[in-house]
Every structure is written in C-alpha cells, then in structure tokens.
Amino acid sequence: MSEKVIPKASINSDSGKDLNRKGFLGWLSIGWLAFAGATGGFFTSMIRFMFPNVLFEPPQSFKIGYPDDFTIGKVDTRFKKKYAVWVVRNDEGIYALSTVCTHLGCTPNWLEVEQKYKCPCHGSGFRKTGVHFEGPAPRPLERHSVSLASDGQIIVDKTKRFKWEKGEWEIEESFLKI
Amino acid sequence: MNYIKDLFDFLSAPTISFTLLTVAFPFIFPPTDWFDKKNKQWGIYKLWTNKGAFWIFMSITFFFIIGYFDPYFNLTMTKPDNIPIILMIYSMIFVIWLGMKKAYNNDARLDRGEKPEEWNDPDDKVLVWPDLVYIELIALILFMVFLIVWSILIGAPLEEPANPAATPNPSKAPWYFLGLQEMLVYFDPWLAGIIFPIFIIVGMMAIPYMDINKKGEGYYSFKERRVGYFIFMYGWMVLWVFLIVIGTFFRGPNWNFFGPFEWWDPHKVVPLTNVNLSEYVWVKLLNKGLPTNIIAREAVGFVAVIGYLFIMPLLLAKTKLKNLFEHYGPVRYSTLMLFGLTMFALPIKMYLRWLFNLKYIIAIPEWFFNI
Amino acid sequence: MAEKEKKESLLSRLGESQVWKSIIRSGVPRSRRQRMYAVLGNVFLHLHPARVPKHAVKIGYTWCMGGLSFFLFVVLTITGILLMFYYRPTVEYAYTDIIDLTEQVPLGIMRELHRWGAHAMVLTVWLHMLRVFMTGSYKPPREFNWGVGVLLMTITLFLSFTGYLLPWDQLAIWAVTVGTNMARAHPFIGHEGPGASLLAIGDINLVHMGSDVRFALLGGRFVGEATLLRFYVLHCIAVPFVAMIFMAVHFWRIRKDGGISGPL
Numbered sequence: 001m002s003e004k005v006i007p008k009a010s011i012n013s014d015s016g017k018d019l020n021r022k023g024f025l026g027w028l029s030i031g032w033l034a035f036a037g038a039t040g041g042f043f044t045s046m047i048r049f050m051f052p053n054v055l056f057e058p059p060q061s062f063k064i065g066y067p068d069d070f071t072i073g074k075v076d077t078r079f080k081k082k083y084a085v086w087v088v089r090n091d092e093g094i095y096a097l098s099t100v101c102t103h104l105g106c107t108p109n110w111l112e113v114e115q116k117y118k119c120p121c122h123g124s125g126f127r128k129t130g131v132h133f134e135g136p137a138p139r140p141l142e143r144h145s146v147s148l149a150s151d152g153q154i155i156v157d158k159t160k161r162f163k164w165e166k167g168e169w170e171i172e173e174s175f176l177k178i
Numbered sequence: 179m180n181y182i183k184d185l186f187d188f189l190s191a192p193t194i195s196f197t198l199l200t201v202a203f204p205f206i207f208p209p210t211d212w213f214d215k216k217n218k219q220w221g222i223y224k225l226w227t228n229k230g231a232f233w234i235f236m237s238i239t240f241f242f243i244i245g246y247f248d249p250y251f252n253l254t255m256t257k258p259d260n261i262p263i264i265l266m267i268y269s270m271i272f273v274i275w276l277g278m279k280k281a282y283n284n285d286a287r288l289d290r291g292e293k294p295e296e297w298n299d300p301d302d303k304v305l306v307w308p309d310l311v312y313i314e315l316i317a318l319i320l321f322m323v324f325l326i327v328w329s330i331l332i333g334a335p336l337e338e339p340a341n342p343a344a345t346p347n348p349s350k351a352p353w354y355f356l357g358l359q360e361m362l363v364y365f366d367p368w369l370a371g372i373i374f375p376i377f378i379i380v381g382m383m384a385i386p387y388m389d390i391n392k393k394g395e396g397y398y399s400f401k402e403r404r405v406g407y408f409i410f411m412y413g414w415m416v417l418w419v420f421l422i423v424i425g426t427f428f429r430g431p432n433w434n435f436f437g438p439f440e441w442w443d444p445h446k447v448v449p450l451t452n453v454n455l456s457e458y459v460w461v462k463l464l465n466k467g468l469p470t471n472i473i474a475r476e477a478v479g480f481v482a483v484i485g486y487l488f489i490m491p492l493l494l495a496k497t498k499l500k501n502l503f504e505h506y507g508p509v510r511y512s513t514l515m516l517f518g519l520t521m522f523a524l525p526i527k528m529y530l531r532w533l534f535n536l537k538y539i540i541a542i543p544e545w546f547f548n549i
Numbered sequence: 550m551a552e553k554e555k556k557e558s559l560l561s562r563l564g565e566s567q568v569w570k571s572i573i574r575s576g577v578p579r580s581r582r583q584r585m586y587a588v589l590g591n592v593f594l595h596l597h598p599a600r601v602p603k604h605a606v607k608i609g610y611t612w613c614m615g616g617l618s619f620f621l622f623v624v625l626t627i628t629g630i631l632l633m634f635y636y637r638p639t640v641e642y643a644y645t646d647i648i649d650l651t652e653q654v655p656l657g658i659m660r661e662l663h664r665w666g667a668h669a670m671v672l673t674v675w676l677h678m679l680r681v682f683m684t685g686s687y688k689p690p691r692e693f694n695w696g697v698g699v700l701l702m703t704i705t706l707f708l709s710f711t712g713y714l715l716p717w718d719q720l721a722i723w724a725v726t727v728g729t730n731m732a733r734a735h736p737f738i739g740h741e742g743p744g745a746s747l748l749a750i751g752d753i754n755l756v757h758m759g760s761d762v763r764f765a766l767l768g769g770r771f772v773g774e775a776t777l778l779r780f781y782v783l784h785c786i787a788v789p790f791v792a793m794i795f796m797a798v799h800f801w802r803i804r805k806d807g808g809i810s811g812p813l
Contacts, residue, residue, distance in 0.1 A: 047765070050765040050768075051760065051764060051765055052768055052769070052775065055759075055769050055770065055775075056769075056774065056775075057769060057770065057771065057773065080343055080344075081341075081343040081344065082343065084342070084343055099343070103362075103367065104362065104367055104371075104726075104727045104730040104731065105726050105727065105730040105733075106345045106349055106723065106726065106727060107342075107343060107344060107345040108345075109345075109347065111445070113445065114445070118432050119345075119432070119433075120345050120346065120347035120348050120349050120431060120432055120433065121345065121348070121349050121359075121433060121723075121727055122359070122362055122363050122433050123363065123432050123433035123434060123448075133451060134451055134452060135363075135433075135452075136362060136363055136364075136365075136366070138366060138543045138546070138548055139543045165543050165544060166544075259668075259720075262665075262668040262669070262671075262672060265669075265672060266672055266675075269672060269676060270675075270676070270679070273612065273676055273679055273680065274679070274683075276609065277679075277680070277683035277684075280609070281683070293812060294812045296604040296607075296610055296811055296812050297604075297811070297812045298602050298603040298604055298811075300602070302603065303600035303601060303602055303603065304600065304601060304602075304603055304605075304606055305581065305584050305585065305588075305599065305600055306588045306594070306597040306598065306599055306600065306601055307578055307584045307585070307587045307588045307594070307599075308578075308584070309601075309606050310597060310601055310605065310606050311588075311594065311597075313606055313608070313613070314613075314616055317608075317613045317616065317617065318616075318617075318620050321617055321620065321621075322624070325624070325662060325665060325666055325669065326658070326662070328661075328665050329658040329661035329662045329665055330658055330661075332661070332665070333651065333661060334651075334660050334661045334664040334665070335720070336647060336648070336716055336718050337718040337719040337720045338718060338719050339644045339717065339718060339719070340640075340644070340717045340718055340719060340721060340722035341719060341722075342722065342771065342772065342773075344719075345723055346719050346720075346723060349723040349724075349727070350724070351724050351727055351728060352709065352710060352713050352724055353668075354671050354706055354709065355706070355710070355728070359727070366734065367730065367731050367733070367734035367741075368734035368735065368736055368739070368741075368742050368743055370731075371730075371731025371732075371734055372731060372732075372734060372735050372736065372739075372742070373736075379699060379700070379703055382699045383695070383696040383699045383700070385682075385687060385695065386687045386688060386689070386691070386692035386695050386696075387692060389687075389688070391688075392688065392689075393685075394685040394688075395685045395686070395688040395689075395810065395812070395813075396684060396685065396686060396810035396811040396812045396813070397684060397685070397811070397812040398683055398684055399685065403685065410682055414679070414682075545743055545744075545746065546734065546741050546742055546743050546745070546746075547743040547744075
C-alpha cells in the first residue's frame with residue numbers, strides 16, 4: 001500500500017466546473033457592487049426622505065393698495081411685519097424690496113434719519129435702493145415682482161425675485177413705472 | 179471713576195484689546211528663547227504664583243464690581259444668559275492659572291532631574307472603590323446643589339413670542355457661537371459659517387498628529403512643548419474665548435462695537451465703507467475701471483491667497499522652516515501649514531479690515547465666491 | 550458600642566442574604582478583594598478599572614471635568630424627558646407650553662435646570678478639553694480618543710443649538726435663522742454657496758432654495774412649523790443617540806488606551 005495520499009482540499013482544484021480564483025473574484029466584485037449599490041440607494045432614499053414634496057407655507061402673492069397710497073421718496077414699512085417687504089416709491093415708480101438681509105437672513109431696519117437699511121445681526125447697511133454699501137453683506141437686497149391688478153391695486157409676487165448682480169433689476173416686472 | 183471707565187471703554191475696543199492681547203500673548207506663553215528671556219526679565223512668570231492669582235482675580239472682580247454699579251454695563255452683565263460667560267471667564271482663567279502653576283513647578287523638577295509631581299510608583303495604586311467613587315459622588319452632589327441653587331435664583335430667560343418679521347436689535351447667536359458670529363463680520367458665510375468650523379473641528383482632531391513632540395505626556399508642563407502650547411492657547415483663548423467675550427459684552431445694536439460703560443445707542447453712526455482688493459488695485463492704484471473679465475479682475479486676490487496658503491509654505495520649507503520640514507515630512511508639514519495658516523488668516527483679515535477697510539481679497543459675488 | 554456592633558452585624562447579615570447576593574455578588578465590600586470585585590462586578594462601575602494610579606484621584610490633576618460632563622449629560626437627559634411630558638413642538642403651543650412650565654407645572658425649575666445645565670455642560674466640556682491639552686494627554690496612544698472627544702464637543706454644541714429653537718421666542722427664531730442661513734452658503738450643496746450654480750442641467754439649477762441643504766434642515770424654505778418639529782426630533786432623539794454612541798467609544802477607549810494619562 002504505497003498509494004500517494006492526495007490532500008482532499010487539492011482535489012479538483014483546477015477543475016473548470018468549480019469556482020476558481022478568477023471566478024471567485026468576479027463573483028465577489030459583483031456581489032460587492034450589488035451590496036454597495038443597495039446601500040447607496042438606501043441612503044439616497046433616506047436623504048430624499050428629508051425633502052418634503054408639499055410645503056404648508058403662507059401665500060406669496062398679495063395686494064398692497066393703490067399707487068397713490070405711497071409717497072414719493074418714502075420707504076413704506078407697513079408691509080414689513082406681515083409680508084416681509086418694503087415698498088419704496090421714487091420719482092419714476094414703485095419697487096418692492098425683500099426685507100431679508102443678503103448676508104445671513106436677518107431683517108434689517110429702515111433708519112429714516114440716516115436713510116439706510118441697517119441689519120442688526122452683523123451690521124450690513126443698504127441704501128434706499130437696496131444696494132449694499134457697508135458691513136459684510138455680499139450683494140444688494142432682492143426685489144420682488146410688482147404689477148397692477150385689474151382693479152388698479154398693486155400686486156406683489158414674492159415667488160419672483162430679482163437680483164441686481166445678475167442684472168435682473170432691468171427686467172420690467174421688478175419695477176412699476178408710474 | 180469716570181476716567182477709569184473711559185480708559186476701559188478705550189481699551190476694550192477690539193482694535194486695541196485684540197492688539198494688546200496678541201502682542202502680550204507670546205510674552206505670557208513664550209514660544210522662543212527670546213520671549214522666554216523677556217518673560218523672565220519682566221517677571222511675567224510671576225502671574226502663575228499665588229500672588230499672581232490674587233492680582234488677576236482682584237482685577238477681574240474689580241472690573242465686574244464697577245460694571246455692576248454702572249447703569250449701562252449692569253444691563254449686559256446681569257442678563258441671565260450672560261452669567262455663563264462670567265463663569266467662563268473665571269473658570270477658564272483659573273484653570274489656566276492652575277495648569278501653568280503646576281507646569282512651572284514640574285519644569286523646575288525636571289530641570290533638577292526629578293520626576294514630575296504627578297509621578298507615582300506604578301505598583302502603588304489606589305482602589306477605585308472607595309477612593310475614586312466617593313470623590314465622584316461628592317463632586318456630583320456638590321455640582322447638583324450648585325445647579326439647583328442657580329436654577330432657583332435665576333429664571334431661564336424667555337423673550338417675546340417668535341416674530342419672523344422683526345429682528346431684535348442686536349440679535350445674537352447662542353453665546354458659545356459668538357466667536358463664529360464675530361468671524362462672520364470679517365469673512366463671508368461660506369467661509370466663516372462652513373469652512374472655518376469644519377477646519378476648526380478637523381484641525382483640532384489633527385492636533386495629536388501634527389504635534390509629534392513626545393515630551394510632556396500625562397503631566398502639566400510648559401517648557402518642553404512651548405510652541406504647540408503657544409499656538410493652541412492663542413487659537414483657543416484669543417480667537418475663540420476672547421471673541422465670545424467681545425461678542426457678549428461689547429457688541430450692541432447694529433452689531434456696532436460699544437465699550438462696556440457706553441450706552442447702547444441704536445443710532446450710533448460708524449462709517450463702515452468697505453473696499454475690495456480689486457477696487458484698490460484697479461481703481462485707486464491703476465486709475466482704471468474694473469475689468470469685465472472676472473478672473474482678470476480678481477487676479478491680484480488669487481495671487482495673494484494662493485501665495486499665502488500654498489507658495490509661502492513651500493518657500494518656507496526650503497528656507498526658514500527647513501528643519502521642521504525635514505523632521506515632519508511633506509504630508510505632516512502641509513497639514514500643519516494648512517490649518518495653521520488658516521487659523522492665522524482670521525487675525526490677518528481682521529487687521530486688514532481695521533487698517534484698510536478691506537472687504538474681500540477675492541470678490542466674486544457672481545459665484546458667491548468671496549474671500 | 551454594642552449598638553454599633555449590632556448595626557454592623559445587621560449589615561453583614563444583609564450582605565449574606567440571598568437577595569443581596571443575587572444582585573451584588575461580592576457582599577459588603579470590606580476586604581481589598583471584595584472592594585475590587587465591587588467595581589469589576591458592577592456594570593456601571595466597571596467603566597473604571599479596579600485600581601487607578603494615585604494622581605488619578607487628585608482633583609488638581611483631572612478637575613473632574615470629564616466626569617461632570619457625563620453627569621450633566623445624564624441630568625439633561627432626565628430633565629429633558631420630564632420636559633417632554635408637557636411640551637408640544639408646534640408654533641401654536643410651543644411658546645405657551647414654555648410659560649406653563651414655569652407658571653403651572655409643579656416644581657417649576659425643570660426648564661431652568663435644563664437650560665443652565667446645558668450652559669454648564671458646554672463649559673465643563675471646554676474645561677475638560679483644556680485640561681487634556683495642558684497635561685498633554687492627547688499624545689500617543691490617545692490620539693484617536695482626542696478626536697472622538699472633539700466630535701463629542703461638536704455634538705454638545707449642536708445639541709445645545711437645536712434646543713435653542715424650542716421655546717419659539719425671538720431669541721430662538723433669530724439665532725436659528727442666522728445659524729441655518731450659514732448652511733445656505735455651503736459650497737455646492739447650498740444655494741448661495743460657491744459652485745452651486747455649476748450644478749445645473751441646461752438652464753435649470755439643481756440647487757435652489759427648495760432643494761439645498763438648508764431646505765432639508767428646515768423642512769421648508771423658512772424657519773417655521775416644519776423646522777420646529779425637525780429641531781425637536783434632532784434635539785430629543787437623533788443627536789443624543791449619536792452622542793451616546795460616541796460617548797461609549799470615548800469611555801471604552803480611555804480604558805483600552807491605558808486608562809488615565811500619567812507620566813511614565
């Protein structure tokens with residue numbers, strides 16, 4: 001009995017039917033990719049979960065009265081509290097400025113004496129037109145769309161924003177000529 | 179008394195107090211031999227003796243006593259939410275005083291060739307039950323009593339109901355974020371609000387990997403690790419804690435600066451006209467209009483920022499900091515430089531603002547990219 | 550004397566009883582062996598080793614600040630749970646519920662304990678960090694644990710910050726407005742951050758006011774009802790959950806890195 005003993009583990013080690021090293025790596029990478037994909041998909045959908053589809057927020061479009069209600073050269077602060085806009089009338093017409101500071105979103109105050117909007121949070125200052133001139137604010141205040149309704153009242157639509165730095169104050173809707 | 183108050187008002191202006199502190203800091207925590215010599219010569223090390231503690235705490239208490247009887251500072255000081263800051267001032271300074279005292283003591287022992295005070299024979303240990311457990315129990319009871327007394331004496335503040343249309347003036351972040359709010363005055367939100375906090379967190383986590391000085395582990399010491407000590411203390415005490423103190427006590431309506439004994443006048447006019455670097459270069463220096471090409475317009479700013487953050491460390495690695503570079507290796511060296519230079523960018527920008535009204539070094543509001 | 554003896558024997562007899570021994574296996578800790586076992590056999594105390602170096606029990610070395618931070622976390626958890634029984638996180642009720650907590654609810658200092666405790670925890674965490682720095686305890690082999698500690702400090706600040714909104718007063722809403730507007734400036738994923746305008750398909754911006762990181766944080770475009778609920782959940786469940794995981798790692802690593810630091 002001088003038969004050579006072949007270790008069991010090495011039997012069929014090179015047979016094509018069974019899993020070889022290359023095949024194993026192939027299956028492993030497919031499995032691994034599938035696992036990574038599933039995990040990634042799961043986390044993506046979890047992140048998507050945090051973005052609601054329907055918002056329950058107040059209406060963004062409202063009437064503010066007739067053009068004659070506004071004095072030339074004055075900043076009207078009546079709508080600041082309810083709608084967060086300043087309505088300003090100058091020699092040519094009316095525009096609505098957003099009361100959200102372009103720095104970090106505080107509400108600046110209109111200082112009549114100094115003729116500027118001054119933000120209490122970090123001290124940004126804006127001229128009556130909304131253009132920034134002091135403090136950390138990087139850009140002017142945004143303007144909202146103003147237009148006349150059929151009954152002659154002014155409608156402010158806050159969903160539309162006009163940014164000076166993109167040249168959008170030239171757009172007709174951002175300024176109501178009177 | 180009014181003279182003293184005027185003096186305090188003058189000294190506490192950020193330009194003055196920040197400069198004083200920055201200049202004094204290397205003498206208090208001397209990072210090099212020269213500063214150490216001056217520290218010894220002028221006897222600043224005496225701060226870390228019992229007598230020094232007496233004078234430190236007497237002067238702080240003196241300040242708060244005047245403040246308490248001052249009609250204006252009393253309003254800021256006794257605001258319930260500001261009490262933790264007074265606690266912070268006392269506890270931080272006390273803890274640093276105690277640590278430095280022990281450190282100097284240990285330094286002297288090490289010089290004499292002795293072991294640090296904290297050293298004990300490793301075989302001579304104490305039992306946790308009861309030696310440690312009862313200390314914990316006492317500490318916990320005392321602290322709970324302190325907390326209950328504090329809660330009974332001072333009610334938690336509650337302001338008017340939230341009103342999204344009216345921002346209170348001034349409007350402050352929670353006190354532990356006032357350092358960030360102060361940074362926001364000098365840097366754009368994407369830097370002061372996002373990049374810097376991330377850098378602070380990651381940079382602090384990287385401290386053990388950047389400070390490869392093996393000495394001074396497990397006991398109070400100063401001399402063996404003075405450079406690291408100086409950088410950390412400057413970053414922590416001046417650029418974080420001191421900015422909190424400024425934000426709490428010295429920032430009033432419109433985020434203007436007010437001395438401690440000054441009335442918070444909401445109409446105080448402070449000229450704050452800020453100019454960008456590109457305007458300095460193109461308009462004031464070259465007398466031309468700003469170029470329309472954004473990159474050309476901000477080229478000087480890009481050169482300055484890239485030069486400061488990347489080219490300067492490269493040059494230093496070849497020249498002055500050659501030893502450090504060789505000791506640290508490229509990865510560790512560039513990490514240290516990135517975090518270190520970013521940290522010192524804050525005081526640099528503060529001074530540029532104060533001295534030249536400089537707003538942005540790179541100003542590209544079109545891309546929301548302002549530095 | 551006789552009385553004392555009697556007392557002792559009562560205690561011993563208690564220590565020998567079946568109930569006591571089923572709970573605390575080592576009996577009354579009198580001998581050295583029993584005392585060590587009292588620590589080893591207790592799930593809470595075995596946070597500690599059985600024996601520590603002498604300097605570890607000196608208040609001048611540790612200032613007890615790490616322990617107090619943990620203690621404050623426990624105090625804040627307990628007072629926080631109690632507050633949750635009365636507080637409703639809605640724009641309509643939040644403010645009045647906070648008033649009720651001082652005016653109507655028995656033992657009207659629960660909110661004070663919670664608020665001052667939170668302030669104190671920020672302080673103790675900072676002092677703990679300062680102590681660890683001054684004793685050089687972040688040096689190898691404790692580098693990793695210092696990193697965990699920095700994250701825990703950040704979590705502490707974030708916990709405190711999310712709690713700020715809940716009273717729904719002027720302080721709350723504006724601190725959070727400022728804080729979350731920073732998220733708006735996040736590079737690429739905030740709609741006013743650098744690079745956000747690059748993420749676009751044709752003319753349509755992918756990152757805008759209704760799809761950026763701030764929107765996810767607020768649950769809307771403004772600080773409002775949805776924000777209050779989100780911050781409530783973050784404050785009460787999500788962030789404490791993360792904090793506890795990191796604390797477990799932090800405490801475990803103290804032991805694994807060789808216990809309290811000390812000179813060699």
